Structures are given as C-alpha cells and as structure tokens.
Amino acid sequence: MHPTDQTTAKMALLQISEPGLSTLPHQHRLAVGIDLGTTNSLVATVRNGISVVLDNESGGGILPSVVRYLADGSIVVGEAAQAMQNEDATNTIVSVKRFMGRGLKDVGEISRLPYRFVGTPSPSAQEGSQGGMVQIRTVAGVKSPVEVSAEILKVLRRSAETALGGELVGAVITVPAYFDDAQRQATKDAARLAGLNVLRLLNEPTAAAIAYGLDNAAEGIYAVYDLGGGTFDISILRLSRGVFEVMSTNGDSALGGDDFDQRIHCWLLEKNHLSALSPRDTRLLLTHARAAKEQLTAHAETHITAILSTGEAIDNVLTRGEFHAISQNLVQRTLQPLRRALRDAKLNVAGIKGVVLVGGATRMPQIRHAVEEFFGQTPLTNLDPDKVVALGAAIQANLLAGNRSNGDWLLLDVIPLSLGIETMGGLAEKIIPRNSTIPTARAQEFTTFKDGQTAMSIHVVQGERELVSDCRSLAKFELRGIPPMVAGAARIRVTFQVDADGLLNVSAREMRSGIEAAITVKPSYGLSDAEITHMLQDSTQHAQDDMQARARREQQAEAEQLLEAVQHALEQDGDLLRENEKNRIEEQMNILRNTLQLADHLAIKRAITALNDATVGFAQARMDKSVAHVLTGRNIAELEVK
Amino acid sequence: MQPASFDFQQNYFDLFGLAQFCQVDITQLEQQYRALQALVHPDKSAHLPDAEQRLAMQRATLVNEAYQTLRNPLRRARYLLSLHGVDLQEENNTVMPPDFLLAQMEWREAISEAQRTRDATALDELEARLQRETRELENRLTVKIDTEKNYAAAAELVRKLRFMEKLAEEIHAAYDAIDL
Numbered sequence: 001m002h003p004t005d006q007t008t009a010k011m012a013l014l015q016i017s018e019p020g021l022s023t024l025p026h027q028h029r030l031a032v033g034i035d036l037g038t039t040n041s042l043v044a045t046v047r048n049g050i051s052v053v054l055d056n057e058s059g060g061g062i063l064p065s066v067v068r069y070l071a072d073g074s075i076v077v078g079e080a081a082q083a084m085q086n087e088d089a090t091n092t093i094v095s096v097k098r099f100m101g102r103g104l105k106d107v108g109e110i111s112r113l114p115y116r117f118v119g120t121p122s123p124s125a126q127e128g129s130q131g132g133m134v135q136i137r138t139v140a141g142v143k144s145p146v147e148v149s150a151e152i153l154k155v156l157r158r159s160a161e162t163a164l165g166g167e168l169v170g171a172v173i174t175v176p177a178y179f180d181d182a183q184r185q186a187t188k189d190a191a192r193l194a195g196l197n198v199l200r201l202l203n204e205p206t207a208a209a210i211a212y213g214l215d216n217a218a219e220g221i222y223a224v225y226d227l228g229g230g231t232f233d234i235s236i237l238r239l240s241r242g243v244f245e246v247m248s249t250n251g252d253s254a255l256g257g258d259d260f261d262q263r264i265h266c267w268l269l270e271k272n273h274l275s276a277l278s279p280r281d282t283r284l285l286l287t288h289a290r291a292a293k294e295q296l297t298a299h300a301e302t303h304i305t306a307i308l309s310t311g312e313a314i315d316n317v318l319t320r321g322e323f324h325a326i327s328q329n330l331v332q333r334t335l336q337p338l339r340r341a342l343r344d345a346k347l348n349v350a351g352i353k354g355v356v357l358v359g360g361a362t363r364m365p366q367i368r369h370a371v372e373e374f375f376g377q378t379p380l381t382n383l384d385p386d387k388v389v390a391l392g393a394a395i396q397a398n399l400l401a402g403n404r405s406n407g408d409w410l411l412l413d414v415i416p417l418s419l420g421i422e423t424m425g426g427l428a429e430k431i432i433p434r435n436s437t438i439p440t441a442r443a444q445e446f447t448t449f450k451d452g453q454t455a456m457s458i459h460v461v462q463g464e465r466e467l468v469s470d471c472r473s474l475a476k477f478e479l480r481g482i483p484p485m486v487a488g489a490a491r492i493r494v495t496f497q498v499d500a501d502g503l504l505n506v507s508a509r510e511m512r513s514g515i516e517a518a519i520t521v522k523p524s525y526g527l528s529d530a531e532i533t534h535m536l537q538d539s540t541q542h543a544q545d546d547m548q549a550r551a552r553r554e555q556q557a558e559a560e561q562l563l564e565a566v567q568h569a570l571e572q573d574g575d576l577l578r579e580n581e582k583n584r585i586e587e588q589m590n591i592l593r594n595t596l597q598l599a600d601h602l603a604i605k606r607a608i609t610a611l612n613d614a615t616v617g618f619a620q621a622r623m624d625k626s627v628a629h630v631l632t633g634r635n636i637a638e639l640e641v642k
Numbered sequence: 643m644q645p646a647s648f649d650f651q652q653n654y655f656d657l658f659g660l661a662q663f664c665q666v667d668i669t670q671l672e673q674q675y676r677a678l679q680a681l682v683h684p685d686k687s688a689h690l691p692d693a694e695q696r697l698a699m700q701r702a703t704l705v706n707e708a709y710q711t712l713r714n715p716l717r718r719a720r721y722l723l724s725l726h727g728v729d730l731q732e733e734n735n736t737v738m739p740p741d742f743l744l745a746q747m748e749w750r751e752a753i754s755e756a757q758r759t760r761d762a763t764a765l766d767e768l769e770a771r772l773q774r775e776t777r778e779l780e781n782r783l784t785v786k787i788d789t790e791k792n793y794a795a796a797a798e799l800v801r802k803l804r805f806m807e808k809l810a811e812e813i814h815a816a817y818d819a820i821d822l
Contacts, residue, residue: 400688500684
C-alpha cells in the first residue's frame with residue numbers, strides 16, 4: 001500500500017533544477033548552523049568554503065545558554081547573564097534545553113533547581129491535568145522554555161547577521177538525536193519565534209559526523225558518542241561515497257554534564273550536612289561543582305571553597321578517584337544505549353571503524369576511559385568537541401540553502417523512538433518503529449465500534465514501552481464528521497507522516513465515503529499556531545514595515561532563482577518541449593520579469609505560481625529523464641539481462 | 643525495458659528498475675536507492691517553497707517505503723505475491739502444521755527461559771539458530787515464487803516466516819530486558 005497514493009504528482013520546475021546550478025556563485029545565500037546547547041550555544045557558517053564559528057556580541061564564539069529576565073522588561077543573554085546567575089538565580093535561566101517539550105513531572109530535580117516552576121494544563125488533556133510544557137515564573141512574568149530558547153537564538157541570529165552583513169536565508173538548528181517529537185517541535189517553535197527560517201532540524205551526532213567525515217574523507221561505519229551538558233546521544237553511521245547513512249541511534253535526553261555537577265553538588269551537601277538551600281546558594285554550589293568537575297579533567301584533586309549566604313563556609317577537597325566513584329553510575333548509564341544502538345544496527349563492536357567524541361562532557365577522563373574500554377579502541381579526538389556540531393550544521397546549512405560550493409552529499413537520518421497509538425487497555429501499538437529512515441509514513445485503518453458513531457478519539461504516543469503511561473503523550477485528537485454507519489463499517493485511514501526534521505504529522509480520511517474527517521491535533525507539549533502567532537506579533541509590533549519589505553525581497557529572490565532555473569532547463573532540455581509549450585513558458589517568464597519591479601510581493605507571488613504551473617509538464621519530463629539516467633547510468637547491462 | 647519515470651502509482655520494482663523476482667541483488671538495490679534519494683530527498687529542495695518541499699517529502703517517503711519493502715525478504719515476498727494477486731490470508735488462515743506449532747512453543751519457552759536466567763549466551767545461540775532457519779525458509783520461498791511459481795505454497799511459507807519474524811522480535815526484546 002502506498003502511503004502517498006492519494007497525492008497528485010504535480011510539481012514545479014524549481015524542484016528539480018540541477019544540484020549545484022540553482023544559484024550562481026556570486027549569489028551566495030547566507031545560511032548558518034546553530035548548535036543550541038544545554039550549556040553553550042554557537043553559530044557557524046561556511047565562508048570561502050570553510051566552516052567557521054562566528055563571534056557573538058561579547059567577542060567570543062561561544063555563547064553561554066543563559067537568559068536573565070529583569071524587572072524593567074529587559075533581557076540579558078550570555079556571559080553577562082551567567083555572571084549574575086548566583087545573585088539573581090530565580091530570574092536567570094540556565095540549561096533551559098532540559099525543559100524543552102517537558103512537563104512538570106519530567107523535571108525530576110525540581111527541588112535542586114532555583115526556579116519557580118509553573119505547570120501548564122495540557123491542551124489535549126480533557127480533565128485539565130498539569131500535562132503541558134513546564135513554565136518558569138520570573139520577575140518579568142511567566143516564561144516558557146520556548147521563549148527562553150528564542151532569546152538565545154535571537155542573539156545568535158543578530159551576531160550572524162552583523163558578521164555576515166545581511167539577512168539570513170535560513171538556519172540549520174541542531175537537536176539531540178534522541179529528542180522526541182515534543183522536544184523537536186519546541187525547538188522549531190523557538191527558532192520561528194526568533195525569526196529564523198528553519199532549513200532543517202539536524203541531529204547533533206549527525207552534524208558532527210558530517211564535519212568529521214567530510215574533513216577526513218572517512219569511509220566505513222562510525223559511532224558518534226555525544227555527551228553534552230544535558231543530553232546523551234549515540235549514533236551509528238555508515239559513511240560511503242558521499243552518503244551519510246544513520247543505521248541506528250539511541251541515548252538519554254535527560255543525561256549530561258549537568259548531572260555530574262549535580263553529583264558533586266549532592267556530595268557537597270552531604271559533606272557539609274546541608275539541606276534546603278536558598279536559590280542563590282543552590283546556584284552558587286552548582287557553579288562551584290561545575291568548576292570542580294572541569295578542574296578534575298587535568299588535575300588529580302580540586303579544592304572547593306565558598307561562603308553561603310548564611311555565613312557558613314564550604315571548604316572541601318574532591319579527588320578524581322572520589323569524583324569517579326560518585327559519578328560511576330552516570331557513566332554506566334551511557335553504556336546501555338551503546339549496546340542497544342549496536343543491536344539495532346545488527347553490529348558488534350568489531351564492526352565499528354572509529355569512534356568520534358562530541359560534547360564538552362566527553363573531556364572527562366572517566367568518559368574517555370569507559371568509551372575506550374567499550375569499543376576496544378582509542379576514540380578520535382582530533383576535533384573540538386564543543387564546536388564540531390555547529391561546524392557540521394553550518395556545512396549542511398550551506399548545502400540546504402542551495403550553495404553547493406563544497407560538493408554534494410546525501411544524508412539519511414532516522415527517527416529515534418517508535419511512534420504509536422493507544423489501543424484497548426492502555427497499551428501502545430507501534431506504528432512507525434524506531435530507527436526508521438526519514439521521511440517515512442505509515443497508514444493505519446480504524447473502524448467504529450458503535451452503530452452511528454460519528455467521532456473517534458486517537459492518542460498518539462512515542463516510546464518503546466508497552467504501556468501508554470510509560471510512553472510520551474504527543475497528541476490527542478478527535479476525528480469528527482464520520483458518516484453514520486453500522487458498527488465496524490466505517491474505514492478510517494489515519495496516516496502518520498514523519499518529515500525530514502523528524503516531526504510527526506497526522507491526517508485522516510474515511511475511505512468508504514471519501515470524507516476527509518475533521519481533525520484537530522492538540523499537541524500535549526507544543527504551542528498552538530495561534531500561540532506562536534501571538535508571540536510573534538508581540539515581538540514584531542514595530543516591525544510591520546520591515547516584514548513587508550522582507551516578504552518582497554524574499555519573493556524577488558525566489559523569482560530570480562526560478563527564472564534562472566527555467567532558463568537553464570530550457571537551454572538544456574528544451575528539446576523535450578513542443579513549440580507551443582515552450583512559447584507559453586517564455587510568456588510566463590516575461591510576465592514574471594515585469595512584476596519584479598513592482599512593490600507588491602503578492603503580485604510577484606502570483607506570477608511565480610503561474611510560471612510554476614506552466615512548467616509542470618516540463619518538470620515531469622525532466623524528472624523522468626533524470627530518473628531514467630539514474631537507473632540506466634550504471635546498470636543497464638544487468639537490467640537487460642533479466 | 644520500459645523508460646523509467648517517477649510515478650507515485652508505479653510498483654516498487656519498476657521504481658528501482660528491478661525485474662519482478664523474489665531474488666534481488668541487494669548491492670544493486672542499495673545503489674539504486676541511494677541514487678534515487680540523491681535525486682528526491684527533501685534536503686535537495688530545502689531552499690524551495692513549501693509546496694516543493696512537501697512533494698519532495700512524499701517522493702522520498704515513497705522511495706524509503708519501497709526500499710524497506712524490497713530489502714526485507716519477507717516484506718518483499720509479501721509484496722511480490724500481492725502484485726500477483728495472491729491473498730496471503732495472514733490474518734484469518736492460522737492453520738499451521740502441528741510440528742511447526744510445537745517448534746514455535748519450544749522457541750518461546752527457550753527465549754523466556756534465557757530472559758529469566760539473564761543468559762545472554764543462550765540468547766546469542768537462539769538468535770544464530772533462528773537466523774539459520776529463517777534463511778532456509780526464505781530460500782525455499784524464493785524457489786516457490788521465482789522458479790516453481792507455486793504461489794499457494796509460497797503463501798504458507800510467508801505465514802511461517804511471519805512467526806519467525808515475531809520470534810526475532812522477542813529475542814530482541816529479551817536482550818533489551820536483560821540489559822539494565
């Protein structure tokens with residue numbers, strides 16, 4: 001059964017313009033890669049064929065992912081915010097990534113974090129339970145993790161636009177490979193809120209593999225072990241002749257360097273017989289814990305001294321051996337995902353050619369040691385674990401924006417966790433298994449169980465466990481408008497489509513009547529479009545004129561690109577067309593050229609659509625020719641033998 | 643040889659330019675898959691308007707689905723038989739030879755015993771044996787479809803292989819369960 005069989009194969013010419021020819025060299029489109037990290041965030045771009053991290057406003061390339069809200073409504077991001085994290089702990093949000101797409105009950109260490117959390121009722125929960133994304137009450141009002149992340153992204157966007165001297169065409173934003181749908185959606189929402197056009201959500205280990213693989217012309221099967229500030233990923237990839245193919249991925253989206261800080265923090269509390277610290281002291285000890293952890297990478301022991309607001313003095317020596325002992329089970333927790341990823345890829349450690357370490361937390365000696373012991377080989381460390389993700393994202397952004405200056409490659413990634421629906425008895429039935437290559441789709445048929453039933457409720461979940469209550473609830477929606485029939489007669493086909501960002505879309509149709517059932521997807525953790533629009537309006541109240549001008553520039557750029565692509569296609573494959581078809585296309589090209597001078601972006605858009613429509617047949621003919629070329633280029637002999 | 647084209651209605655073998663046989667050259671299939679994805683993958687149209695991106699997603703989805711179907715021997719046979727109009731009766735025909743059912747019960751017991759005693763070596767052995775027996779059934783299936791064109795016998799082998807697939811899933815789950 002084709003998941004896509006009801007789609008019409010209508011296409012426009014832009015779609016198949018040759019790779020590498022869609023833009024001229026002088027039309028370099030500004031695109032960036034952004035590593036939105038738990039601890040630090042970076043923005044990088046490809047300049048003169050080389051991926052580089054861009055400096056931000058404070059001069060360095062690395063922006064601490066810290067946002068401070070002030071009473072007067074101003075917002076401070078980065079080092080200046082980080083400097084105030086002890087003094088103004090409740091209004092200074094660090095590691096906000098851990099709260100993305102997460103509910104109150106997921107934030108386990110609440111008592112050890114200096115924030116005033118607010119639960120939000122899930123929009124999909126009927127009884128209004130506290131199932132929505134957690135929010136944080138600050139002196140400037142209640143903020144969602146999406147808004148906090150957007151503040152970080154806005155700073156990176158501004159730095160990039162200043163450094164590159166122009167508006168960005170788009171950005172690739174990286175996410176942990178093990179992020180579920182809710183976390184991915186929250187990240188994309190944050191980017192939209194920051195005014196970024198998201199070219200792709202890219203998995204962090206995959207981004208690292210691109211940077212590493214292209215740099216080293218690597219071929220073979222590689223494992224990327226990525227332990228960041230708050231997340232852990234393992235991805236196994238096959239690299240061969242310009243193809244990056246993710247074979248499997250696993251991880252823990254709530255395990256990272258922060259947890260090692262927490263261990264030291266707990267150790268300090270225990271050593272000093274402390275309990276119930278103020279937010280300020282909690283942050284103070286966490287800051288010292290992090291410094292101690294970093295010290296122990298190069299030193300055998302470290303001295304921790306601090307004075308609490310109560311006047312009490314902290315004075316302890318932590319040795320490397322003791323640190324290893326108190327963090328041993330965290331290290332162990334990364335090994336189970338390794339074994340699972342290998343099993344899913346049907347491999348054993350002997351099949352792994354190289355192991356790439358990514359993320360600042362992989363600097364800890366106990367991590368390096370554990371990885372070396374597990375894989376039986378020394379991990380590759382000839383890249384900066386803090387920067388490689390952003391550098392890889394920039395390389396991919398450059399490709400996606402249509403600048404093919406670094407050649408061309410293909411990236412095949414997977415969905416990290418199975419998608420399913422709730423069935424009788426609270427069980428989860430898997431519909432799309434984990435490690436399926438994306439984009440992917442599955443259709444499932446449902447029926448009514450009562451005579452005359454016109455509505456049906458569907459609960460979409462993500463995870464590997466059998467019980468729905470152990471999986472993540474992604475959305476609950478109602479199918480309405482089912483024509484009344486006897487029980488079991490209706491055939492409702494629900495299609496689950498996962499796009500190249502790893503995001504799920506659900507659509508439904510009653511097959512017998514052909515009625516497209518009304519469907520409302522209420523994300524359990526995400527923001528509704530209305531909420532996003534509202535937030536965007538808030539932030540762009542004064543920018544209406546800017547937006548008009550921007551829309552016009554975008555349409556002009558698109559028009560120029562389309563004209564160029566059509567011109568090129570006509571020169572190359574004009575012989576596929578009859579004379580009258582060719583005349584019609586040229587006529588639409590002239591109309592589009594004339595609208596370019598107009599101020600009205602809608603007029604340009606209409607002319608673009610008209611030219612696209614005029615080239616549908618031509619595009620199909622060219623696609624067929626390309627496919628024929630692909631299929632016959634290498635294997636014609638074998639094909640004809642059969 | 644028909645001229646190749648990209649049509650959402652065409653069958654998976656045609657999409658990859660392969661002849662309709664149960665026996666498939668996996669290396670060739672992989673090469674064609676990569677070549678097709680290099681053409682249709684959404685990354686190739688990320689800079690284009692939304693409508694183009696949606697179409698790219700649908701095409702790449704179809705190519706992935708077709709590839710996964712043809713790559714897996716059981717799914718491939720099932721698909722090929724459906725092209726031949728064979729009703730596999732996987733849901734309603736549960737009549738299996740008694741010795742096959744008995745063997746199934748023994749498999750299940752061995753797997754749950756290995757899980758209960760957390761015996762990874764036993765699971766390794768079970769997995770290796772299961773793979774051998776699965777290969778054997780797959781080879782017979784290829785002969786039934788490609789050579790003998792005995793689709794009724796092929797349908798029964800498909801139903802048997804479905805049981806073997808379930809066992810493989812159970813072994814996988816057992817590994818996950820004992821790995822804490």
